[in-house]
Amino acid sequence: MMTDAMISDAVHDGAARGRARAVLDGLWRPGLEFLGSEVAILGGAMSWVSERHLVSAISNAGGFGVIACGAMTPERLAEEIEATQALTTRPFGVNLITMHPALDRLVDVCLERKVGHIVLAGGVPTGATIKKIRDGGARVVGFAPALALGKRLVKMGVEALVIEGSEAGGHVGPVSLTVLAQEILPHLKSVPVFVAGGLGRGDALLSYLELGASGGQLGTRFAAAAESIAHENFKKAFMRASARDALTSVQLDERFPVIPVRGLTNAGSKAFLACQAEALRRFQAGEVSREDAQLSIEHFWAGALRRAVIEGDVETGSVMAGQSVGMVKVIEPVATILHDLVEQAVDALVLRDERASR
Numbered sequence: 001m002m003t004d005a006m007i008s009d010a011v012h013d014g015a016a017r018g019r020a021r022a023v024l025d026g027l028w029r030p031g032l033e034f035l036g037s038e039v040a041i042l043g044g045a046m047s048w049v050s051e052r053h054l055v056s057a058i059s060n061a062g063g064f065g066v067i068a069c070g071a072m073t074p075e076r077l078a079e080e081i082e083a084t085q086a087l088t089t090r091p092f093g094v095n096l097i098t099m100h101p102a103l104d105r106l107v108d109v110c111l112e113r114k115v116g117h118i119v120l121a122g123g124v125p126t127g128a129t130i131k132k133i134r135d136g137g138a139r140v141v142g143f144a145p146a147l148a149l150g151k152r153l154v155k156m157g158v159e160a161l162v163i164e165g166s167e168a169g170g171h172v173g174p175v176s177l178t179v180l181a182q183e184i185l186p187h188l189k190s191v192p193v194f195v196a197g198g199l200g201r202g203d204a205l206l207s208y209l210e211l212g213a214s215g216g217q218l219g220t221r222f223a224a225a226a227e228s229i230a231h232e233n234f235k236k237a238f239m240r241a242s243a244r245d246a247l248t249s250v251q252l253d254e255r256f257p258v259i260p261v262r263g264l265t266n267a268g269s270k271a272f273l274a275c276q277a278e279a280l281r282r283f284q285a286g287e288v289s290r291e292d293a294q295l296s297i298e299h300f301w302a303g304a305l306r307r308a309v310i311e312g313d314v315e316t317g318s319v320m321a322g323q324s325v326g327m328v329k330v331i332e333p334v335a336t337i338l339h340d341l342v343e344q345a346v347d348a349l350v351l352r353d354e355r356a357s358r
């Protein structure tokens with residue numbers, strides 16, 4: 001039986017948590033309003049992973065799912081958007097790669113299907129693309145790898161930004177989120193800014209909200225969620241890995257640039273070094289031109305993410321993963337991941353209140 005003191009404690013705890021949740025909602029309000037979701041957490045687009053099932057699961061659980069268009073054709077993207085709309089009535093977005101040869105048509109496909117938010121990744125978008133999206137009634141999100149570029153994107157009409165630190169999985173820039181956040185958040189307040197890269201806990205996300213972020217974006221943790229269609233081998237590799245296993249691809253020679261991609265080291269990443277060494281040797285021996293040597297390096301990973309995610313070849317495939325992979329311990333539903341993130345932020349706020357009133 002509960003005593004009066006126990007009831008009073010429970011009521012007090014409930015009220016404290018309610019106040020903390022209100023503080024959290026206040027901190028990420030611009031993000032909530034921009035996304036139209038219950039929690040300002042985006043599921044970062046992941047090629048092959050962020051399809052109808054994961055995207056709708058994230059949106060249905062109160063977050064904001066984003067379809068990864070990647071190299072899809074306009075017809076395939078149309079199919080994926082419609083299938084996602086059949087699984088959720090909540091808002092979700094589509095991530096388009098700016099250098100996709102059919103970018104204009106992909107934008108049309110999104111606008112025709114009333115997608116509310118388009119995230120433009122993989123380079124600086126043109127003013128014409130941004131205008132087309134806004135005129136078509138959707139909202140535009142861009143990536144800011146530095147303050148100056150963030151300001152430029154906002155001037156060009158981008159309505160929200162993602163700042164992604166080098167801790168993230170997939171293609172990454174050179175600067176960590178810790179530093180990017182300090183460089184950008186205090187100086188860019190006119191649009192919501194979402195932080196990404198290395199986030200695995202809600203209390204960590206809270207610290208960025210307090211620096212001025214309007215929400216966060218996670219990829220790695222959602223890739224291993226129950227609703228993710230990633231192969232069992234892919235998810236198991238995530239559960240086994242620690243942060244130090246998620247490394248960026250290594251470039252052997254400055255004449256042959258390699259785009260940094262963070263993923264789990266495996267036989268494939270070792271073979272990639274051998275491939276670069278062989279290309280370098282053949283170039284130096286005059287057997288191939290510099291262009292052909294570069295092409296052989298660039299072609300190495302073609303189809304490798306699909307091989308890992310869909311076929312489960314985690315030995316030679318590209319197992320893209322962020323350093324937050326060390327925080328993936330179990331396969332759990334998206335709703336549990338989102339719930340835990342919010343609870344961890346609320347716990348941190350309650351603890352702070354208790355410390356302040358001591």
Ligand SMILES: Cc1cc2nc3c(=O)[nH]c(=O)nc-3n(C[C@H](O)[C@H](O)[C@H](O)COP(=O)(O)O)c2cc1C
Nearest residue numbers: 044045046047168169170197198218219220320322
């Ligand atoms: C397997 C995988 C594939 C990814 N593919 C893409 C992509 O196609 N486009 C993109 O903009 N970001 C991509 N990302 C980055 C995520 O959208 C997200 O920003 C990142 O995962 C956040 O960092 P975290 O992994 O530490 O949570 C990918 C990440 C992973 C792990």
